[in-house]
Amino acid sequence: MIKKILVRLDNRYYWQEGDLHTNYGVVKKADLEKAESSVKSHEDKEFLMFDANFADQFEKIKRGPAIMIPKDIGVILTNTGIGKDSVVVDAGTGCGVTASFLANFVKKVVTYEVNKDFFNLAKKNFEFLELKNVEQKNKDVYEGIEEKDLDLVVFDLPEPWRAVGHAYKSLKSGRFLVSYLPTITQVGGLVSSSEGFLHEKTIEVLEREWHVGGKKVRPKSQMIAHTGFLVFLRKI
Amino acid sequence: MIKKILVRLDNRYYWQEGDLHTNYGVVKKADLEKAESSVKSHEDKEFLMFDANFADQFEKIKRGPAIMIPKDIGVILTNTGIGKDSVVVDAGTGCGVTASFLANFVKKVVTYEVNKDFFNLAKKNFEFLELKNVEQKNKDVYEGIEEKDLDLVVFDLPEPWRAVGHAYKSLKSGRFLVSYLPTITQVGGLVSSSEGFLHEKTIEVLEREWHVGGKKVRPKSQMIAHTGFLVFLRKI
Amino acid sequence: MIKKILVRLDNRYYWQEGDLHTNYGVVKKADLEKAESSVKSHEDKEFLMFDANFADQFEKIKRGPAIMIPKDIGVILTNTGIGKDSVVVDAGTGCGVTASFLANFVKKVVTYEVNKDFFNLAKKNFEFLELKNVEQKNKDVYEGIEEKDLDLVVFDLPEPWRAVGHAYKSLKSGRFLVSYLPTITQVGGLVSSSEGFLHEKTIEVLEREWHVGGKKVRPKSQMIAHTGFLVFLRKI
Amino acid sequence: MIKKILVRLDNRYYWQEGDLHTNYGVVKKADLEKAESSVKSHEDKEFLMFDANFADQFEKIKRGPAIMIPKDIGVILTNTGIGKDSVVVDAGTGCGVTASFLANFVKKVVTYEVNKDFFNLAKKNFEFLELKNVEQKNKDVYEGIEEKDLDLVVFDLPEPWRAVGHAYKSLKSGRFLVSYLPTITQVGGLVSSSEGFLHEKTIEVLEREWHVGGKKVRPKSQMIAHTGFLVFLRKI
Numbered sequence: 001m002i003k004k005i006l007v008r009l010d011n012r013y014y015w016q017e018g019d020l021h022t023n024y025g026v027v028k029k030a031d032l033e034k035a036e037s038s039v040k041s042h043e044d045k046e047f048l049m050f051d052a053n054f055a056d057q058f059e060k061i062k063r064g065p066a067i068m069i070p071k072d073i074g075v076i077l078t079n080t081g082i083g084k085d086s087v088v089v090d091a092g093t094g095c096g097v098t099a100s101f102l103a104n105f106v107k108k109v110v111t112y113e114v115n116k117d118f119f120n121l122a123k124k125n126f127e128f129l130e131l132k133n134v135e136q137k138n139k140d141v142y143e144g145i146e147e148k149d150l151d152l153v154v155f156d157l158p159e160p161w162r163a164v165g166h167a168y169k170s171l172k173s174g175r176f177l178v179s180y181l182p183t184i185t186q187v188g189g190l191v192s193s194s195e196g197f198l199h200e201k202t203i204e205v206l207e208r209e210w211h212v213g214g215k216k217v218r219p220k221s222q223m224i225a226h227t228g229f230l231v232f233l234r235k236i
Numbered sequence: 237m238i239k240k241i242l243v244r245l246d247n248r249y250y251w252q253e254g255d256l257h258t259n260y261g262v263v264k265k266a267d268l269e270k271a272e273s274s275v276k277s278h279e280d281k282e283f284l285m286f287d288a289n290f291a292d293q294f295e296k297i298k299r300g301p302a303i304m305i306p307k308d309i310g311v312i313l314t315n316t317g318i319g320k321d322s323v324v325v326d327a328g329t330g331c332g333v334t335a336s337f338l339a340n341f342v343k344k345v346v347t348y349e350v351n352k353d354f355f356n357l358a359k360k361n362f363e364f365l366e367l368k369n370v371e372q373k374n375k376d377v378y379e380g381i382e383e384k385d386l387d388l389v390v391f392d393l394p395e396p397w398r399a400v401g402h403a404y405k406s407l408k409s410g411r412f413l414v415s416y417l418p419t420i421t422q423v424g425g426l427v428s429s430s431e432g433f434l435h436e437k438t439i440e441v442l443e444r445e446w447h448v449g450g451k452k453v454r455p456k457s458q459m460i461a462h463t464g465f466l467v468f469l470r471k472i
Numbered sequence: 473m474i475k476k477i478l479v480r481l482d483n484r485y486y487w488q489e490g491d492l493h494t495n496y497g498v499v500k501k502a503d504l505e506k507a508e509s510s511v512k513s514h515e516d517k518e519f520l521m522f523d524a525n526f527a528d529q530f531e532k533i534k535r536g537p538a539i540m541i542p543k544d545i546g547v548i549l550t551n552t553g554i555g556k557d558s559v560v561v562d563a564g565t566g567c568g569v570t571a572s573f574l575a576n577f578v579k580k581v582v583t584y585e586v587n588k589d590f591f592n593l594a595k596k597n598f599e600f601l602e603l604k605n606v607e608q609k610n611k612d613v614y615e616g617i618e619e620k621d622l623d624l625v626v627f628d629l630p631e632p633w634r635a636v637g638h639a640y641k642s643l644k645s646g647r648f649l650v651s652y653l654p655t656i657t658q659v660g661g662l663v664s665s666s667e668g669f670l671h672e673k674t675i676e677v678l679e680r681e682w683h684v685g686g687k688k689v690r691p692k693s694q695m696i697a698h699t700g701f702l703v704f705l706r707k708i
Numbered sequence: 709m710i711k712k713i714l715v716r717l718d719n720r721y722y723w724q725e726g727d728l729h730t731n732y733g734v735v736k737k738a739d740l741e742k743a744e745s746s747v748k749s750h751e752d753k754e755f756l757m758f759d760a761n762f763a764d765q766f767e768k769i770k771r772g773p774a775i776m777i778p779k780d781i782g783v784i785l786t787n788t789g790i791g792k793d794s795v796v797v798d799a800g801t802g803c804g805v806t807a808s809f810l811a812n813f814v815k816k817v818v819t820y821e822v823n824k825d826f827f828n829l830a831k832k833n834f835e836f837l838e839l840k841n842v843e844q845k846n847k848d849v850y851e852g853i854e855e856k857d858l859d860l861v862v863f864d865l866p867e868p869w870r871a872v873g874h875a876y877k878s879l880k881s882g883r884f885l886v887s888y889l890p891t892i893t894q895v896g897g898l899v900s901s902s903e904g905f906l907h908e909k910t911i912e913v914l915e916r917e918w919h920v921g922g923k924k925v926r927p928k929s930q931m932i933a934h935t936g937f938l939v940f941l942r943k944i
Binding site: 037038048049050051052053054055056058070071073074075076077078079080081082083084101104105106151172173174175184187188191192198199201202203204205206207208209210212213214217229231234235236 | 273274284285286287288289290291292294306307309310311312313314315316317318319320337340341342387408409410411420423424427428434435437438439440441442443444445446448449450453465467470471472
């Protein structure tokens with residue numbers, strides 16, 4: 001586990017691993033180990049130092065393609081009534097982003113992934129993040145969910161309608177299946193196949209960043225306009 | 237604690253408390269107690285029944301004026317590296333919304349509120365939500381923060397710059413002070429007074445809901461366009 | 473044609489037509505006729521007076537249900553290369569909103585409407601707005617478009633794919649068919665039936681209003697989250 | 709004036725000017741001149757051909773830094789009551805984008821620019837666009853506006869409050885001064901200096917583009933999150 005991260009005043013982050021080669025010059029490993037709140041490169045540029053936290057570690061994990069990002073996982077946490085004592089199923093695992101974030105806040109996460117390569121990638125990521133409460137299954141969630149009495153099921157799957165019935169059987173009454181879907185076409189397909197569930201809401205979450213500096217206060221010029229839609233289905 | 241909630245197919249929710257008087261007729265307490273997954277009113281309209289969860293309970297708490305909503309608290313959870321073992325300070329308490337949500341996910345929340353009426357309102361809300369890990373202080377956070385080694389400080393205060401120094405002293409290195417601010421004018425004021433912190437980002441989070449029904453798939457006509465800005469300051 | 477409008481400082485507008493009964497008291501017709509830049513009600517409340525312009529007149533026309541609003545018509549004007557010398561076909565007319573706005577900026581608008589009630593409603597609106605360059609046809613645009621060499625065709629129709637071929641034959645090379653569609657389902661249907669056209673872009677336009685007053689500068693709490701999608705098809 | 713544009717199916721546009729060198733091979737001038745609706749490169753890749761319109765020409769003009777874009781100019785056209793007979797003042801000219809778009813729709817545009825380099829750049833752009841109804845003034849609008857009875861004044865200036873009084877004297881009653889401002893700080897400064905005007909509204913306009921292809925219908929991943937705020941001030 002990485003202990004320290006470094007940051008330049010332009011908000012560019014670096015992780016402390018041996019000698020650090022940057023656009024601002026090299027920071028020596030020996031200097032890093034002695035330093036506390038800041039350190040200088042051989043070009044005499046200063047780097048601030050922070051204790052690394054979970055979100056920092058998270059930035060370092062290996063990624064696959066399109067994934068849910070913190071804003072999306074945040075609204076799942078606060079809209080489904082789960083908490084520290086909850087047990088959750090996640091499918092498919094992918095590189096493990098959703099499972100990792102959930103595991104940081106709930107009691108236990110069981111995560112399904114049929115693809116062996118992704119299963120192995122996620123395994124490394126969970127180890128790197130030192131998560132003890134994630135159970136990985138190299139199984140096809142379209143075939144079934146083995147857990148019962150779940151507090152939440154999260155799907156990041158291309159065809160979630162194939163596993164809706166499994167989620168129904170595994171959830172407690174009143175609990176949610178949340179499906180993350182890149183296209184609106186998939187949303188329509190899922191909602192029309194969600195028998196036994198109340199379609200509580202389908203939302204998109206947009207995060208807009210501002211530049212704040214002296215007299216120049218304005219939204220940043222570019223933003224991520226879309227990651228995916230979140231469909232909240234509640235077991236009747 | 238309420239055990240069951242009821243819902244009509246138009247997504248209107250009701251809570252089970254004695255006889256329930258609705259636009260769809262009266263649901264008798266005796267019928268509610270016998271029912272399992274649905275119940276009918278005296279006008280023969282059906283209501284679905286769910287086990288209530290934390291988010292449902294939350295909807296029932298007494299509110300004051302403008303408050304952070306789940307989307308905002310969600311991004312705080314997933315952007316600050318906190319988790320189940322974290323200790324957090326929140327100020328001002330208000331009606332207790334932020335503290336309640338945080339307490340559901342972290343180890344302990346200490347919450348400051350100078351106003352006695354809000355303090356008492358929040359007390360009832362925490363009891364109603366059966367939260368055991370919230371400590372309330374009827375103190376002015378502008379005067380100081382007594383805790384040390386905190387993993388997160390959240391401010392929902394009109395003049396957060398008056399308590400930035402206190403937050404600095406109470407936070408661990410690399411940890412965040414997040415300030416929720418309705419006006420952009422306040423954002424400018426805070427960022428220019430945040431010595432000792434890195435201004436990591438200022439964002440607004442927008443949640444846009446979709447209507448999904450058969451062939452009619454479109455965004456809903458109205459949305460909440462603004463709750464507040466979130467300023468993320470990281471202790472150097 | 474109305475010559476003057478009145479406004480209270482809370483941005484509520486009124487139109488001068490005989491005695492004016494408002495929440496701030498009655499403004500007498502005789503007083504209005506003598507007044508120049510302001511007038512008082514019998515409760516001694518002051519109203520500002522403006523010369524009315526096209527956009528003001530427009531606010532007074534009789535409306536049917538869902539209609540394109542100025543933000544949508546604005547991006548059509550500036551994204552299709554039309555100008556003062558352009559000839560445009562619009563269908564269906566509805567209450568005449570789109571045709572009126574276009575007529576204010578281009579040489580001529582021919583507008584199709586199969587429904588006789590809407591045809592008559594729009595007729596009154598065009599007369600009220602004193603527009604001389606709108607030609608109304610009480611015909612079904614799904615049956616055909618009689619004009620040739622058009623600079624733009626705008627559809628506000630439930631099934632635009634039924635008239636895409638007609639638009640193709642009536643447009644000049646390189647010119648646009650713009651279709652306004654409330655649901656994303658319709659967008660998919662149109663784009664997959666747009667042979668002979670390049671699908672240049674499909675957009676939604678969002679207008680977000682700000683409250684600006686002294687220290688309180690923030691986005692307004694509510695906004696219109698959706699009117700319709702605009703599909704820009706360009707004739708090859 | 710360019711007569712034809714070419715486009716590849718990936719929506720990349722080219723303009724016909726001599727031999728055309730592209731990633732898809734060279735298109736010979738001789739081939740272009742003979743072609744009608746399509747032409748092939750020496751690599752046998754097909755290009756579609758369109759008649760060029762005003763918006764196409766516009767894409768070819770030389771630009772300076774931050775400028776209003778079509779979405780912003782569109783809402784000015786449809787929210788200020790101007791039309792084909794209107795006379796408008798624009799300041800500063802910059803590279804001439806705003807003046808060009810307005811000139812395409814109104815009777816006359818007078819445009820002020822104190823910087824001689826921008827004045828000359830805009831001159832070339834107006835000539836390229838063959839606009840006959842734009843009058844350029846190489847003058848400082850902070851010193852005054854010489855025109856009277858204007859239907860609209862548009863400011864794209866760093867300190868618009870220095871010219872608010874000039875706009876007031878030059879506008880007809882009930883007409884608008886619209887100011888385009890990148891930062892919210894400037895918005896506050898202008899609104900608090902707008903004596904004699906009603907602050908009708910301050911808005912931002914967001915354009916969100918969708919990917920529409922078969923089953924894959926979703927918003928594009930990136931968008932322009934900010935160009936500028938539009939402040940609408942109405943002369944009392």
